[in-house]
Amino acid sequence: MVVILKQNFTLEQMEEAVRSMEAGGVKVMVSRGSETTILGAEGDASRLDEEFLSQLPGVERVMRVSEPFKKANRKFHPDDSVIEIGPGVRVGGQKLAVIAGPCSVESQEQITGVARDVKTAGASALRGGAYKPRTSPYAFQGMGTKGIDFLMEAREATGLPIVTELMSADQLPLFEECVDVIQIGARNMQNFDLLKKVGRTSKPILLKRGLSSTIEEWIMSAEYILAGGNPNVILCERGIRTFETYTRNTLDLSAVLAVKQMCHLPVVVDPSHACGKAWMVERMSLAAIAAGADGLIVEVHNDPKNALCDGAQSITPAQFGDLMGKVGTIAACVGRSV
Amino acid sequence: MVVILKQNFTLEQMEEAVRSMEAGGVKVMVSRGSETTILGAEGDASRLDEEFLSQLPGVERVMRVSEPFKKANRKFHPDDSVIEIGPGVRVGGQKLAVIAGPCSVESQEQITGVARDVKTAGASALRGGAYKPRTSPYAFQGMGTKGIDFLMEAREATGLPIVTELMSADQLPLFEECVDVIQIGARNMQNFDLLKKVGRTSKPILLKRGLSSTIEEWIMSAEYILAGGNPNVILCERGIRTFETYTRNTLDLSAVLAVKQMCHLPVVVDPSHACGKAWMVERMSLAAIAAGADGLIVEVHNDPKNALCDGAQSITPAQFGDLMGKVGTIAACVGRSV
Amino acid sequence: MVVILKQNFTLEQMEEAVRSMEAGGVKVMVSRGSETTILGAEGDASRLDEEFLSQLPGVERVMRVSEPFKKANRKFHPDDSVIEIGPGVRVGGQKLAVIAGPCSVESQEQITGVARDVKTAGASALRGGAYKPRTSPYAFQGMGTKGIDFLMEAREATGLPIVTELMSADQLPLFEECVDVIQIGARNMQNFDLLKKVGRTSKPILLKRGLSSTIEEWIMSAEYILAGGNPNVILCERGIRTFETYTRNTLDLSAVLAVKQMCHLPVVVDPSHACGKAWMVERMSLAAIAAGADGLIVEVHNDPKNALCDGAQSITPAQFGDLMGKVGTIAACVGRSV
Amino acid sequence: MVVILKQNFTLEQMEEAVRSMEAGGVKVMVSRGSETTILGAEGDASRLDEEFLSQLPGVERVMRVSEPFKKANRKFHPDDSVIEIGPGVRVGGQKLAVIAGPCSVESQEQITGVARDVKTAGASALRGGAYKPRTSPYAFQGMGTKGIDFLMEAREATGLPIVTELMSADQLPLFEECVDVIQIGARNMQNFDLLKKVGRTSKPILLKRGLSSTIEEWIMSAEYILAGGNPNVILCERGIRTFETYTRNTLDLSAVLAVKQMCHLPVVVDPSHACGKAWMVERMSLAAIAAGADGLIVEVHNDPKNALCDGAQSITPAQFGDLMGKVGTIAACVGRSV
Known part of the structure; x- marks a missing residue:
């Protein structure tokens, strides 16, 4: 799961997004650019809720990297x-x-x-x-x-x-x-x-x-x-x-x-x-x-x-x-x- | 329900189509033209099966005239x-x-x-x-x-x-x-x-x-x-x-x-x-x-x-x-x- | 534009992806995690071709962050x-x-x-x-x-x-x-x-x-x-x-x-x-x-x-x-x- | 082309529908039942306009019997x-x-x-x-x-x-x-x-x-x-x-x-x-x-x-x-x- 923050996000909003991801059981890698800041989930992201994350203030877009099915995969x-x-x-x-x-x-x-x-x-x-x-x-x-x-x-x-x-x-x-x-x-x-x-x-x-x-x-x-x-x-x-x-x-x-x-x-x-x-x-x-x-x-x-x-x-x-x-x-x- | 016969239908095929419609509880009106012959159902056609009729030999096309729902109608x-x-x-x-x-x-x-x-x-x-x-x-x-x-x-x-x-x-x-x-x-x-x-x-x-x-x-x-x-x-x-x-x-x-x-x-x-x-x-x-x-x-x-x-x-x-x-x-x- | 690399990407593949993005006129921010490596484009990404990038070897997925229209935006x-x-x-x-x-x-x-x-x-x-x-x-x-x-x-x-x-x-x-x-x-x-x-x-x-x-x-x-x-x-x-x-x-x-x-x-x-x-x-x-x-x-x-x-x-x-x-x-x- | 009239159609409406069909160059066969009256076109119906006919007062439904393409047919x-x-x-x-x-x-x-x-x-x-x-x-x-x-x-x-x-x-x-x-x-x-x-x-x-x-x-x-x-x-x-x-x-x-x-x-x-x-x-x-x-x-x-x-x-x-x-x-x- 990769979360891209809005250009004008606040620190508080970033922390909220990180906490929400961590609550789903993953580690979060933060990479800040001058224009784009990206949060990457490390570990099993199948419990993260894409829709939930996408509506957090400060979040621009969410993209799932791995398929959400484990046993059929x-x-x-x-x-x-x-x-x-x-x-x-x-x-x-x-x-x-x-x-x-x-x-x-x-x-x-x-x-x-x-x-x-x-x-x-x-x-x-x-x-x-x-x-x-x-x-x-x-x-x-x-x-x-x-x-x-x-x-x-x-x-x-x-x-x-x-x-x-x-x-x-x-x-x-x-x-x-x-x-x-x-x-x-x-x-x-x-x-x-x-x-x-x-x-x-x-x-x-x-x-x-x-x-x-x-x-x-x-x-x-x-x-x-x-x-x-x-x-x-x-x-x-x-x-x-x-x-x-x-x-x-x-x-x-x-x-x-x-x-x-x-x-x-x-x-x-x-x-x-x-x-x-x-x-x-x-x-x-x-x-x-x-x-x-x-x-x-x-x-x-x-x-x-x-x-x-x-x-x-x-x-x-x-x-x-x-x-x-x-x-x-x-x-x-x-x-x-x- | 209106049933249109193929141009080259046989009498036997027409009779089969008529019988199938009558078996569904309707009266059948036959109108024969030089090119098109049409069978029209009179009465409650809700028990007629469109798909079934459409695959009879001799049948070109079937069209439902009334809606198939009675109580909601x-x-x-x-x-x-x-x-x-x-x-x-x-x-x-x-x-x-x-x-x-x-x-x-x-x-x-x-x-x-x-x-x-x-x-x-x-x-x-x-x-x-x-x-x-x-x-x-x-x-x-x-x-x-x-x-x-x-x-x-x-x-x-x-x-x-x-x-x-x-x-x-x-x-x-x-x-x-x-x-x-x-x-x-x-x-x-x-x-x-x-x-x-x-x-x-x-x-x-x-x-x-x-x-x-x-x-x-x-x-x-x-x-x-x-x-x-x-x-x-x-x-x-x-x-x-x-x-x-x-x-x-x-x-x-x-x-x-x-x-x-x-x-x-x-x-x-x-x-x-x-x-x-x-x-x-x-x-x-x-x-x-x-x-x-x-x-x-x-x-x-x-x-x-x-x-x-x-x-x-x-x-x-x-x-x-x-x-x-x-x-x-x-x-x-x-x-x-x- | 955010590019996520495959888990088993090679350095050469990463460099190829970076070069391809830079050729489109953007700066590339690389963030490497233990599982996920992400390339983020900084600058005007409207000339980057999503389909082209997505088929590079080593690339798992590509996501556009900003809309591809500038004048209508x-x-x-x-x-x-x-x-x-x-x-x-x-x-x-x-x-x-x-x-x-x-x-x-x-x-x-x-x-x-x-x-x-x-x-x-x-x-x-x-x-x-x-x-x-x-x-x-x-x-x-x-x-x-x-x-x-x-x-x-x-x-x-x-x-x-x-x-x-x-x-x-x-x-x-x-x-x-x-x-x-x-x-x-x-x-x-x-x-x-x-x-x-x-x-x-x-x-x-x-x-x-x-x-x-x-x-x-x-x-x-x-x-x-x-x-x-x-x-x-x-x-x-x-x-x-x-x-x-x-x-x-x-x-x-x-x-x-x-x-x-x-x-x-x-x-x-x-x-x-x-x-x-x-x-x-x-x-x-x-x-x-x-x-x-x-x-x-x-x-x-x-x-x-x-x-x-x-x-x-x-x-x-x-x-x-x-x-x-x-x-x-x-x-x-x-x-x-x- | 087959045109089915509404149950409560008037004679005038039927005549209007027949005239409209004849104007497209076909002969019209009328078959009247106790509940359903059907107009069938005989001849080349490719000039009849389905949408036009379907909005005439008195018309319930229109069905094309033959395909509207002649040269590709x-x-x-x-x-x-x-x-x-x-x-x-x-x-x-x-x-x-x-x-x-x-x-x-x-x-x-x-x-x-x-x-x-x-x-x-x-x-x-x-x-x-x-x-x-x-x-x-x-x-x-x-x-x-x-x-x-x-x-x-x-x-x-x-x-x-x-x-x-x-x-x-x-x-x-x-x-x-x-x-x-x-x-x-x-x-x-x-x-x-x-x-x-x-x-x-x-x-x-x-x-x-x-x-x-x-x-x-x-x-x-x-x-x-x-x-x-x-x-x-x-x-x-x-x-x-x-x-x-x-x-x-x-x-x-x-x-x-x-x-x-x-x-x-x-x-x-x-x-x-x-x-x-x-x-x-x-x-x-x-x-x-x-x-x-x-x-x-x-x-x-x-x-x-x-x-x-x-x-x-x-x-x-x-x-x-x-x-x-x-x-x-x-x-x-x-x-x-x-």
Whole structure:
């Protein structure tokens, strides 16, 4: 943390700023120039509050030098984290993880059928929503616990680990018992109560980026989970909200690179929610792998045009099979495999 | 809902589209031109799923004609809703509501002191955070239940109703018993589980607009609460996230006008979080009242430069007193009073 | 300018950074701590290139302390600039300037009629487009030089100074001879060639904020004109592009406050283009004046529903008359007059 | 174009809407339901003005069914356009085009040296700025005509066609005579005067997407050039402005897919300006090719850390050589070559 004082600061104001910084547990280095006086923090500055310091009288500007996240920071944990989400299924290593399945669980036949299809095509895990975040209270809200049961049967039938979204802390015990990866959706990325609670489990957490979250805020939400004691966090880029409305969101592949440089956690990409158009999924999947993502999460539905939710962005099992072939070819070009 | 078919649609595709619309409970009017064929829904189209219809084969484009919210819609409820938040304290009528207080409750003396000051200056209610949503897990998270106790003592001392943020459904029974207005923060605006739960109480809810929520999504979140049976919703515009970084957010005063035209719920404005700069609060408060807001929620701290949170955007009780005088003058110009 | 070195910088890298800063004409103050080493620039840092310095090996981060604009900066020019745009007509003083008129000049009768109406209602100047920036090459592009002639006749008839948009440097001689205020539109805010050319005239320039320009970029575009020798710049906030689509743009009134704090130039607000809806113009005008704008630019059309352009956002002369009355009342509350 | 009438419309209002549509040259199909009445345009609706119609009394909403661009539209021109930019050098075919070179031309040795290096590595064309759009009037503005001379010498030495940015219509005759591809920068994407003027030449135009331009606005700017008679337009995605500040802009690769579906013009990607960080260029280049771009435009500088402009985002000739090898491998996976 570096604090720059105003040109006309008083000694008293400087002392107040120094005291405030020291109260945060750092040593302060003062360098006075004829025009600019700078206070530099030495030591762990993660407890210093940038906003607080910036409004002290005498302070012109405050700049953070180091990232505010410690546990997620690659500087202190240079190796890639690899998260095990099922027997022999890992996210973050040389092998790409591809999570596939329908937006919503709709019936036992549907989810088991899709699970078999994506397993055959080479998927690593099965996704399917049992509780659905919907903008409208009148839209289909998911099958609830029955959906979880059907997912478990699909796992039983195929061996694929199951990934599903947790929307309420009440259901955490159920999720801990039944599912393999707990998804925290984009709209709950800063539901800090939920982050703290999943931080106390040891289940792998798939943390989607919020609609308008900066990369730093996203990593800070992962830090909440890590700080709670759960090291198993997988990040998921799913597009951000911008002025462009042709696509549902704007897929930010440069965020994948940025996160992987600053942070040791694996990052997967969701091209289905990012674009909202099934015909874009294949090409954006290939782009994500070329960019360096550790995997994909793709919506696959046996009958997209009759899907209860997000049919417009779902591909068929046959299309998914094609996609996996092409993903494998691109993966090989960048030193990965499927 | 209007559905436009592709130029080369087949009869079968048209029938499928018609059936899908009818399944949502509407009658369908078909009009065929030489180039364009249009399907119009007659009746309550709120159960039709725009995305689902738009991906049917044969469908070119889908356009919603009526708003997807029914209970919040001014068309069916032309009069302004007025929400009573305490004995004789109302939000939404001719008299403006001004909610004031510190970002966080820090001690009994602090909150009661500020409460007395803002009461004297003419505030309608007291705000103060007991549970704080913070980007960093290492930042001050609020005093918790002790904070609620202190708020209740401040209410006891001044008669001001108290407004505080609910972050976890676990605390809802406590909030129902102790507080007068439950705030749902911007980061939880689409925490649908929490919305459903506060929809089952009858407490007034202050619903902040999400950082990147459209006006329609914001009203749809209010609709969740109304649909649950709780008619007491106050909307709060607190700035949206844009590319501009000089201010913390960009205050969107045109949203106040838009909401008040489409929806019967009262809208207050939070200039403190919108701008993030104490020196901007006064002018943006006056602008909000001139635009037609039903009130304000303003951060006031006895000692902003030592505030545990958001000091940079808090004004002092003395500044708040000045502000109230000026707000009164502007209010008179637009047919309101404080 | 403050440059922070990487933790593991080499002496050679430090020397390179120092040399690069000195080459920009500043003295460099080095302060070395055990963890952080900081280089502070003393003197005029406006020639230092932030991006260039930030990519030097050994450099962790670069922070600008002072604003990069000198001539527009209030620090070196504390008094408000007041720009004379016609005999006795000033923008920037105690008296508000209200510029009104149609989007496009459509005929002599139309523009002179509107001019008479807005003059009677108290407008300070007449606006009207002769050359129109249109997204589509097939849309009405304006009447061109004939439009300028009609504007001059309207000025002749009413005495109102005329404001119109310059889209091509070719027309600059014509504009210098004929018009009173040259408008640079939002889409040309960073047409640096045009900025340089109008910087060489002495005509007042109305510089609209770009659709996605930061406040700093906007002031830097004014700086181009000032640096060219033309001190007569009026800034115009007209809404920025955000994710919200209910309004045409999002009016950013906090930008008015920000600009007026950093910069001595007057700022007017265009509620018509910002919102794109005639019914919003009155309230947003009042909000702008309450916020501290130095004036307004409002679209007024004799027959909005038959306007050739932007009818949806134009108010009638009668509505403009009402608006002026209300603007006067709000102005009085904030120490201004119309 | 589909126009939906308000529920309580009058016959007179309906007739007015019908007349307004017919005046734009279309036939109108009226379909009246018990609740919704719809007017559908038959024929070429490109002259109908959406905003104008939407503000007519009696009109609830207007929806465009077909895209407003005709010449750029793939519907009427299904085959990909291939633009020849030099003898045997084409953009838009099976072979990818890679344009490389420094941000600015700095000297004859520099530009010819870089040209030789990128030619050896397989580049298709040489880029280099002679006139530079800079946010600050005090920053290096380019070498001007001398820069053009140096580019021509580099072409002479290597045979590479040269691409450089036109900022002023004054220089168009010079550019027509001397350069192979005229670049229109992001900040001039809606400088309609310049678009019209380059539309009258036959030179290939590289049209960068504006910082906050929608995909449709971008294609409409291409339509200006096509409508002027110049069919040789190459589109360039270079990142859009969003709330994220880690990267200079946010590269929108889904826009490449969207444009190529709606429009027959070739699209290249500029990863250097999009990200603003040299270390991101390689991976984002691979992602762009995987997504389906027709080529790249990459900043390559012999000595990035001493570059006069944009050094932070420039790669070295050696890095460019590596990049070309990897681009070739990815290209082969998607049926392209370099």
